Amino acid sequence: MRLDDIDPSGDIQDMGAGGGGGFSMGGGGGGLGSLLIGILPLLLSGRKMGCGTIAILAVAAFFIFGGGMSFLTGPGVAPTEQAQTAGGSANCDTPEELLACRVFTSTEQTWSQIFSEAGVRYQPAKIRFYQGGGQSGCGAAQSAMGPFYCPTDKGIYLDTSFFAQMQQMSGGGDFAYAYVVAHEMGHHIQNITGIADKVRDRQARVSEADGNQLQVRMELQADCYAGVWAAKNSQRMEAGDVEEGMRAANSIGDDKLMKQAGRAPVESMFTHGTSEQRMAALQQGLKTGDASQCNFFRGIF
Numbered sequence: 001m002r003l004d005d006i007d008p009s010g011d012i013q014d015m016g017a018g019g020g021g022g023f024s025m026g027g028g029g030g031g032l033g034s035l036l037i038g039i040l041p042l043l044l045s046g047r048k049m050g051c052g053t054i055a056i057l058a059v060a061a062f063f064i065f066g067g068g069m070s071f072l073t074g075p076g077v078a079p080t081e082q083a084q085t086a087g088g089s090a091n092c093d094t095p096e097e098l099l100a101c102r103v104f105t106s107t108e109q110t111w112s113q114i115f116s117e118a119g120v121r122y123q124p125a126k127i128r129f130y131q132g133g134g135q136s137g138c139g140a141a142q143s144a145m146g147p148f149y150c151p152t153d154k155g156i157y158l159d160t161s162f163f164a165q166m167q168q169m170s171g172g173g174d175f176a177y178a179y180v181v182a183h184e185m186g187h188h189i190q191n192i193t194g195i196a197d198k199v200r201d202r203q204a205r206v207s208e209a210d211g212n213q214l215q216v217r218m219e220l221q222a223d224c225y226a227g228v229w230a231a232k233n234s235q236r237m238e239a240g241d242v243e244e245g246m247r248a249a250n251s252i253g254d255d256k257l258m259k260q261a262g263r264a265p266v267e268s269m270f271t272h273g274t275s276e277q278r279m280a281a282l283q284q285g286l287k288t289g290d291a292s293q294c295n296f297f298r299g300i301f
């Protein structure tokens with residue numbers, strides 16, 4: 001993907017290696033750290049890395065952090081926008097961060113365009129880089145969680161070492177990494193359109209299996225939104241990009257991750273969709289370039 005003419009802009013910050021040795025949580029109470037240490041191996045034993053762990057950890061984090069985190073339940077109060085100026089020096093100082101910064105900037109441009117065409121005000125996201133561990137508006141950020149989006153502070157949290165893991169899992173490539181950032185931006189879109197709140201409300205009222213199924217739809221929609229962004233920037237796409245994205249989507253399907261962990265895939269535990277579904281969702285966005293074609297909640301809301 002050709003992105004080198006894009007000057008990173010927006011709310012970008014490198015938080016550095018705030019968490020130290022991985023499990024220590026800057027600012028977290030003593031109890032939180034030990035709770036997470038107890039729960040992480042459990043979670044990670046099933047799903048080694050990547051986006052796949054995010055939802056599960058979010059559930060765990062919800063129980064740990066209680067009402068402080070509105071990712072899964074709660075009144076869905078949108079946090080007031082902070083006047084972000086201080087400390088927001090743009091640090092896109094590694095090749096990986098620079099790529100993520102450019103994708104972030106491009107996705108914001110694309111989505112604010114889509115919103116303005118629809119006559120809706122776009123609310124900007126932010127991106128926070130960290131190494132190892134750090135703090136997010138949703139509690140501790142941990143590299144092992146993979147990239148995630150925190151609706152409370154509208155932040156995408158990314159340790160770019162995840163890209164190296166992706167390279168091992170699926171071959172990587174710039175579009176594969178772009179897909180990750182664009183997928184998280186997809187969750188931001190779900191947050192500001194209110195779909196995330198609706199899903200959360202519904203999840204609080206249904207069984208775990210049904211809640212997971214709703215989560216799958218969320219994730220597939222985020223994949224589709226990533227494809228929409230790419231389609232809207234098709235002039236930037238290069239030969240091999242779509243294949244890179246497909247390989248990445250294929251490598252992070254729930255069925256694949258469970259098999260890799262030596263377990264039989266159990267559909268009721270899926271939270272992100274199968275490899276097939278994820279590839280299809282990304283493809284759908286790529287093919288149509290139309291966010292309204294990413295309605296994975298038809299017949300539900």
Ligand SMILES: [Zn+2]
Pocket residue numbers: 051054183184187219222
């Ligand atoms: Zn996701």
